[in-house]
Amino acid sequence: MARVQFDRDEVIRDCTQLFWQQGFSGASMQDVVKATGLKPGSLYLAFGSKEGLYQAALEYYAGQSRETIRQTLDTAPSVGEGICRQLRRMVAEAGQADYCSCFLVKSQLELASSGGDLLHSIRDYLSTIEDLYAEYLGRDYPPEQARQYAASLILHIYGIRVYGYLGRGPDAMLSALQTGLPWLPWEFEPAV
Amino acid sequence: MARVQFDRDEVIRDCTQLFWQQGFSGASMQDVVKATGLKPGSLYLAFGSKEGLYQAALEYYAGQSRETIRQTLDTAPSVGEGICRQLRRMVAEAGQADYCSCFLVKSQLELASSGGDLLHSIRDYLSTIEDLYAEYLGRDYPPEQARQYAASLILHIYGIRVYGYLGRGPDAMLSALQTGLPWLPWEFEPAV
DNA sequence: ACATGACTTGAATGAACGTTCAAGTTTATT
DNA sequence: AATAAACTTGAACGTTCATTCAAGTCATGT
Numbered sequence: 282m283a284r285v286q287f288d289r290d291e292v293i294r295d296c297t298q299l300f301w302q303q304g305f306s307g308a309s310m311q312d313v314v315k316a317t318g319l320k321p322g323s324l325y326l327a328f329g330s331k332e333g334l335y336q337a338a339l340e341y342y343a344g345q346s347r348e349t350i351r352q353t354l355d356t357a358p359s360v361g362e363g364i365c366r367q368l369r370r371m372v373a374e375a376g377q378a379d380y381c382s383c384f385l386v387k388s389q390l391e392l393a394s395s396g397g398d399l400l401h402s403i404r405d406y407l408s409t410i411e412d413l414y415a416e417y418l419g420r421d422y423p424p425e426q427a428r429q430y431a432a433s434l435i436l437h438i439y440g441i442r443v444y445g446y447l448g449r450g451p452d453a454m455l456s457a458l459q460t461g462l463p464w465l466p467w468e469f470e471p472a473v
Numbered sequence: 474m475a476r477v478q479f480d481r482d483e484v485i486r487d488c489t490q491l492f493w494q495q496g497f498s499g500a501s502m503q504d505v506v507k508a509t510g511l512k513p514g515s516l517y518l519a520f521g522s523k524e525g526l527y528q529a530a531l532e533y534y535a536g537q538s539r540e541t542i543r544q545t546l547d548t549a550p551s552v553g554e555g556i557c558r559q560l561r562r563m564v565a566e567a568g569q570a571d572y573c574s575c576f577l578v579k580s581q582l583e584l585a586s587s588g589g590d591l592l593h594s595i596r597d598y599l600s601t602i603e604d605l606y607a608e609y610l611g612r613d614y615p616p617e618q619a620r621q622y623a624a625s626l627i628l629h630i631y632g633i634r635v636y637g638y639l640g641r642g643p644d645a646m647l648s649a650l651q652t653g654l655p656w657l658p659w660e661f662e663p664a665v
Numbered sequence: 666a667c668a669t670g671a672c673t674t675g676a677a678t679g680a681a682c683g684t685t686c687a688a689g690t691t692t693a694t695t
Numbered sequence: 696a697a698t699a700a701a702c703t704t705g706a707a708c709g710t711t712c713a714t715t716c717a718a719g720t721c722a723t724g725t
Contacts, residue, residue, distance in 0.1 A: 286702070302586045306498035310683055320704050321684070331683065386635050387582045390574055393638055394494045404639060411639075432641075432649035436632030443578050443631035446585055447596060447603075449624075457624035461653040478672070502713055512674050513714070523713065 289327065290341075292317045297338040301384040304391050305335055305399075335388075335399060342384045343406035350413055360417045361466040364434065368462075371438065372454045375445025382442045385410075411435045430464065437461055481519065482533075484509045489530040493576040496583050497527055497591075527580075528591060534576045535598035542605055552609045553658040556626065560654075563630065564646045567637025574634045577602075603627045622656065629653055 299308050299316045310331055314321060328334040350367065357363030374380060381387070389403050415431035422430060437458055444454060459467050491500050491508045502523055506513060520526040542559065549555030566572060573579070581595050607623035614622060629650055636646060651659050 304498070304583060304586070306496070307583070307586065309681075311681080322686075322705075323703055325684065326702080381586060382582060389635065389638050390579045390582050391496060391499070394496070394499065394573060407639060429648055429652055432636075432645055433652040436636055436646075436649050436653060437628055438632075439635035440628030440630075440632040443581065443634070444624075444628055446581050447599060453624055454628075456621055457628050460621055460625040461628060501711075503711080514675075514716080515673055517714065518672075 287317075287319060287323065287327075292319060292324075292327075293337050293341045296334050297341050297384065300335055300338045301342065301387070302379075302381050304387060305331075306391070332397065332399060336402060339385065339388060339399070339402055339406065343409070346385070346406075346410060347413060350410065354417050358469070359466065360421050361464075362469050363417070364414070365465050365467060365469070368437070368441070368458055368465075369455070371441050371445075372451045372458070375441060375454065376451050380445055382445060383438075386439060386442045434462065479509075479511060479515065479519075484511060484516075484519075485529050485533045488526055489533050489576065492527055492530045493534065493579070494571075494573050496579060497523075498583065524589065524591060528594060531577065531580060531591065531594055531598065535601070538577070538598075538602060539605060542602065546609050550661075551658065552613055553656075554661050555609070556606070557657050557659060557661070560629070560633070560650055560657075561647070563633050563637075564643045564650070567633060567646065568643050572637055574637060575630075578631060578634045626654065 295316045296313060299312060302308075303312065310321065310324070313324060313331075313334065317324070324334065328337060353367050353370075354360055354363035357366055385403055385407050388399070389407065392399055392403065411431055414434055415428050418427035418430050418434075421427075441454060441458075444457075459465075487509045488505060491504060494500075495504065502513065502516070505516060505523075505526065509516070516526065520529060545559050545562075546552055546555035549558055577595055577599050580591070581599065584591055584595065603623055606626055607620050610619035610622050610626075613619075633646060633650075636649075651657075
């Protein structure tokens, strides 16, 4: 089947799912071979190394995250309600059986001590997402307050990404979010 | 030097530091051998496996954490001020060069997909800590509110454990904490 | 003084790891 | 039809992994 190049995006999607679930060390290249259906040679020609593959997965995930946030906040009646929708979605995700937190958060914690190049990317992606929220909040609040609210929001989001594993149920989490983020318009549309 | 048994607690302390920094997959048994000065045979006789060693490290860390919390909250003028001290300490930790978050949080995220026995312990330890805060808050608030405040507090603590890696500086983090936890007595003694 | 038992030692084990590359297969060009 | 280029293939590489165990060393009970 040579000369029929594989679908790069599809491979990256498969890798993202695998790495997201298993982590960098937890997923072996053999697992990647199995997940993508590609042979080692092809993977290494296209991505150079396991790290290159992980990098591509991170980039894909970060892009998807940004896109989802933008779409949710642009679609919602207001920025505040968009953020509420986003948070409710995260809480709902945490309730699913195959919940695996946030790929960027997991990667940050796993690779923090490695000091590799991946770490810079992860930090960039996470910072960009905080900046994105701050940008949207800047429409409704003065810059100083927008930044402060964004930081508080991000703190809560990171919190969910860990707390979601404890299986305390969505009610406890939503109640905790409403306690810590009282400036959000929680009263509107509790539906997803 | 046979018949001179090694100091079990000291070995566990060394392992805790190693696993805390590097993670379960990230730290090899060779690393453990180097860190503890023991030979593989001794380690396996005493702890059975790498997992057993990790379990011991988790237990030690969780015990230390509980003890620190209890001591801080018992010593402080009030529960609220004790919690503030605890949070300020976490923010200060996050500023250090060798910051490595919370061992339990890191372990939860790394091992979530493994489904091993370790996972149950980790969840137990994390839950116990939340319960501990709830217990102390129960002194100042009715049960319902105490539980809600504890959940919100834990969400913030988990948030710090991730946010701390982004290197935004202590001021941004403290400001975010004060935004999300306005019911705490932040006005008292900003010193550590 | 000696035998027993407790503990340590560290080389060895097979499996799994990330990675490579010579050979094979198909499409594009001539 | 033949050649070149592009891409895939999968066995094989050396390394590192967690783990084992026969041999060694010392404190203790007699």
